[in-house]
Amino acid sequence: MTANLGVQPGAGDRWRPPVRQVAADIWARTRSADVRPAAAWVLTLILLFIYAGLQPGTLSTSSLGILAADTLALATLGFGQGVVILTAGIDLSVGGVLALGTTIAATHFTGTATTLLWSVVILAIGTAAGLINGVLVGRLRLQPFIVTLATWSIFDGIALYVLPVAGGQVPGGFSGWINGSAAGIPNSIWILIALVAVWLWFRRMRAARRIYAVGSDREAARIAGVRIVPTLMTAYAISGLCAGGAALFYAMLTASGDPTSGDGLILPSVAAVVIGGTSLFGGQGSFVGTVAGALTLTLLGDVIFAVHLPSYWTVLADGLLLIAAVLAGSGLQALQVRRAGGGA
Amino acid sequence: MTTVTRSLSRNRAILFGYLLVVVLAIAGEIVSSGFLRINHIDELIISGGFIALVGVGQTFVILTGGVDLSIPWVLNTSAVFLTLWAKGDSAKMAWIVPVLLGGAAVIGAVNGIGVAFLRIPPIIMTLGMSSVVEGGLLLVTNGGSGQNAPGAAVYLATHRWGPVPVLAVLWLAVLVAATVILAATPFGRRLYATGLNRRVAAFAGVNIQLVTVTVYVISGIAAALAGIALAGYVGQSYLGMGDPYLFASVAAVAIGGTSILGGSGNFVGTTAGALALAVLAALLPILGLQPAALEIVYGCVILGAVALSSARKGQPDRTDLSAGLRRRLR
Numbered sequence: 001m002t003a004n005l006g007v008q009p010g011a012g013d014r015w016r017p018p019v020r021q022v023a024a025d026i027w028a029r030t031r032s033a034d035v036r037p038a039a040a041w042v043l044t045l046i047l048l049f050i051y052a053g054l055q056p057g058t059l060s061t062s063s064l065g066i067l068a069a070d071t072l073a074l075a076t077l078g079f080g081q082g083v084v085i086l087t088a089g090i091d092l093s094v095g096g097v098l099a100l101g102t103t104i105a106a107t108h109f110t111g112t113a114t115t116l117l118w119s120v121v122i123l124a125i126g127t128a129a130g131l132i133n134g135v136l137v138g139r140l141r142l143q144p145f146i147v148t149l150a151t152w153s154i155f156d157g158i159a160l161y162v163l164p165v166a167g168g169q170v171p172g173g174f175s176g177w178i179n180g181s182a183a184g185i186p187n188s189i190w191i192l193i194a195l196v197a198v199w200l201w202f203r204r205m206r207a208a209r210r211i212y213a214v215g216s217d218r219e220a221a222r223i224a225g226v227r228i229v230p231t232l233m234t235a236y237a238i239s240g241l242c243a244g245g246a247a248l249f250y251a252m253l254t255a256s257g258d259p260t261s262g263d264g265l266i267l268p269s270v271a272a273v274v275i276g277g278t279s280l281f282g283g284q285g286s287f288v289g290t291v292a293g294a295l296t297l298t299l300l301g302d303v304i305f306a307v308h309l310p311s312y313w314t315v316l317a318d319g320l321l322l323i324a325a326v327l328a329g330s331g332l333q334a335l336q337v338r339r340a341g342g343g344a
Numbered sequence: 345m346t347t348v349t350r351s352l353s354r355n356r357a358i359l360f361g362y363l364l365v366v367v368l369a370i371a372g373e374i375v376s377s378g379f380l381r382i383n384h385i386d387e388l389i390i391s392g393g394f395i396a397l398v399g400v401g402q403t404f405v406i407l408t409g410g411v412d413l414s415i416p417w418v419l420n421t422s423a424v425f426l427t428l429w430a431k432g433d434s435a436k437m438a439w440i441v442p443v444l445l446g447g448a449a450v451i452g453a454v455n456g457i458g459v460a461f462l463r464i465p466p467i468i469m470t471l472g473m474s475s476v477v478e479g480g481l482l483l484v485t486n487g488g489s490g491q492n493a494p495g496a497a498v499y500l501a502t503h504r505w506g507p508v509p510v511l512a513v514l515w516l517a518v519l520v521a522a523t524v525i526l527a528a529t530p531f532g533r534r535l536y537a538t539g540l541n542r543r544v545a546a547f548a549g550v551n552i553q554l555v556t557v558t559v560y561v562i563s564g565i566a567a568a569l570a571g572i573a574l575a576g577y578v579g580q581s582y583l584g585m586g587d588p589y590l591f592a593s594v595a596a597v598a599i600g601g602t603s604i605l606g607g608s609g610n611f612v613g614t615t616a617g618a619l620a621l622a623v624l625a626a627l628l629p630i631l632g633l634q635p636a637a638l639e640i641v642y643g644c645v646i647l648g649a650v651a652l653s654s655a656r657k658g659q660p661d662r663t664d665l666s667a668g669l670r671r672r673l674r
Contacts, residue, residue, distance in 0.1 A: 323464065
């Protein structure tokens with residue numbers, strides 16, 4: 001016993017099988033894990049089954065494809081909005097970028113070549129808009145909401161210049177592509193899967209880790225050597241790029257452009273992120289949850305339609321759902337902090 | 345000494361706002377003679393009056409470090425219900441106006457409770473509320489537009505006593521009331537304290553929850569009042585009539601030198617902002633610019649004003665107490 005260097009348990013302790021140790025470990029980890037994205041998926045599935053009960057045939061591949069197509073613009077916006085919210089910011093300008101993108105699509109897409117060319121331009125404009133937001137938020141240290149409120153107004157104004165009233169047209173091949181399918185699965189579902197895959201790839205990158213770090217504690221991240229300004233610029237640029245992408249999907253879906261289309265999507269983009277379990281205070285969250293949040297919002301509109309309520313209920317319900325999700329998220333977090341022993 | 349410098353820099357921002365009004369007005373007279381005719385000045389004051397009315401609420405809210413995005417749809421709801429219930433009968437406004445202002449106060453109170461007690465970020469709470477109010481209004485009107493405004497509302501928005509618009513008198517009354525409340529009452533001091541630093545204010549015995557709820561109530565009432573006046577000006581109500589007033593209210597506050605982080609500024613500045621925006625809005629068509637340019641100008645004005653004021657202060661991180669403390673401890 002004297003040669004023992006202290007790794008053995010003391011005489012009074014009972015030997016524990018490691019299995020229990022591992023089980024306790026897993027349990028502790030489950031308790032402290034973020035259950036919010038999973039909760040969002042449960043909510044999505046519940047709504048999906050309610051809708052399927054109301055509307056037979058919902059679970060067919062083609063119906064799910066339509067659901068995915070309806071969700072695509074919102075999910076893409078949510079990707080970027082989520083990244084910005086991870087930095088404890090918010091991007092209201094996605095509305096302006098989306099509106100501008102759809103107006104450009106409706107006026108400049110004439111054939112295959114122009115469609116490709118101007119698609120790239122729309123994505124570039126979005127990215128540039130995001131970089132401007134990022135510089136203003138990061139370099140000048142202005143508040144994200146006021147910066148993006150201002151740029152939202154600016155891009156809305158530019159969109160009105162491009163196309164003063166809703167209308168215009170995109171080529172049939174462009175708008176029809178969303179309804180096509182590959183390997184028996186609708187294109188819209190493929191894109192949703194691709195977005196999730198991009199997220200899973202992105203979250204492993206150093207840039208993503210910096211974004212999480214800046215969001216959870218900016219000062220600590222700075223001390224640890226994270227350069228704040230480029231990180232914020234990256235986050236807002238991703239959001240702008242996504243808003244450009246969302247504009248393309250929106251134009252595909254509506255086959256036209258609308259200078260006011262963005263205003264109504266700002267709240268849903270934030271709501272999708274929050275319902276998906278991302279914390280508004282930064283540093284916590286995942287696009288895996290946001291997809292569920294976006295699907296939830298689309299399904300909610302579908303259910304409202306299926307029970308023959310006026311579609312205006314969707315606007316009201318979106319607002320209530322956003323506030324409820326914020327409350328549920330912070331309540332859940334408070335509960336977890338208390339369970340974990342307060343100080344943790 | 346520091347108080348003197350601070351008050352000077354604050355007043356400089358407000359002076360800059362009024363200077364902007366004068367410069368823009370003179371520019372207007374140069375490119376289009378008659379811009380400063382008394383009739384046209386009245387027009388400018390009236391169109392600035394609506395911005396000032398929504399701006400007073402936004403000023404109070406922003407002074408506490410919040411923001412109210414629900415203003416446009418509260419305004420719109422008030423305008424629609426005014427025309428819907430009055431059916432052109434001014435006598436009915438005796439009960440309609442109190443009901444509208446009361447309803448808007450309730451909406452504001454819910455915003456305030458969400459922000460103060462449930463700790464929902466102001467942008468999110470008021471964005472959500474905006475959507476709820478919009479949805480509710482769409483359901484009531486079924487997406488159609490309202491009816492003609494009653495005569496008393498038209499009188500309020502367009503009539504002139506001699507050369508003085510009635511709305512200008514209302515604006516002046518609001519200006520005096522807001523300035524007295526902010527500068528000379530205990531509530532005003534508590535409001536600034538809350539905006540400067542919530543935690544310190546709470547430790548100093550300020551009921552920050554009550555202050556927060558009150559400013560959102562004020563903002564709701566002000567938006568409803570603006571809705572009544574705007575319905576009178578347009579002669580009717582329609583959906584979307586409040587939309588320009590979100591950017592306008594924030595821009596007026598920003599031009600007026602009020603800190604977006606809260607704690608410094610006043611309605612005298614916002615008044616300058618509202619005037620400047622009204623002159624600017626009248627100037628753009630003369631310069632051959634489309635109405636769309638106005639939105640671009642609003643955005644640039646907000647950005648410029650906020651960037652300027654943050655450059656002046658040079659310490660934008662006041663809201664984050666812990667970060668500030670940590671920096672000092674290092």
